[in-house]
Amino acid sequence: MQLTATQDELAIGFPYKTFTELADQLSEPDITDALCGCVMDDLPGHLVEAFEEMNFDKSTDHFHGYYKGRALRLYLNQDDDGSVTEMTIYLPIKYDDKKTAERAKESARPLITGKGFARTRENWLDLGFKEEFDNGLEKVARDKKQFDNSIKKIF
Secondary structure: OEEEEOOOOEEEEOOHHHHHHHHHHHOOHHHHOOOOOOOHHHOOHHHHHHHHHOOEEEOOOOEEEEEOOEEEEEEEEEOOOOOEEEEEEEEEEEOOOHHHHHHHHHHHHHHHOOOEEEEEEOOEEEEEEEEEOOOOHHHHOOOHHHHHHHHHHHO
């Protein structure tokens, strides 16, 4: 591999085989189908405001905030037409030790089969749930009461 740089640019050279392997890996669904299928700046302003009114802050690729004392991250997925059709709710739970987190994961799995995932990392249990919005969440967000009820029902 070779690196060269000027004040305004950086050029990287590496073997063609390495380039093609890298390109193939970048198109892998595990990488490209991340939780958030959208760019947060593309979201309609009224949808962002609806989450902010519920005390969620907008980050680069998700909203984050607290609901009933629990830290949550909300990832919004857009379809090909730009409509927000899915929301992934991500809930990290900290335990005293790894063994307790593993037991909690095994207890949670039967409850969330087909609805989400449960995984551990160190002494943390990460839970994720997907919620679908057939007509698009941005349409639901136009009616504050309907939006609040929809989101609270999920949580």
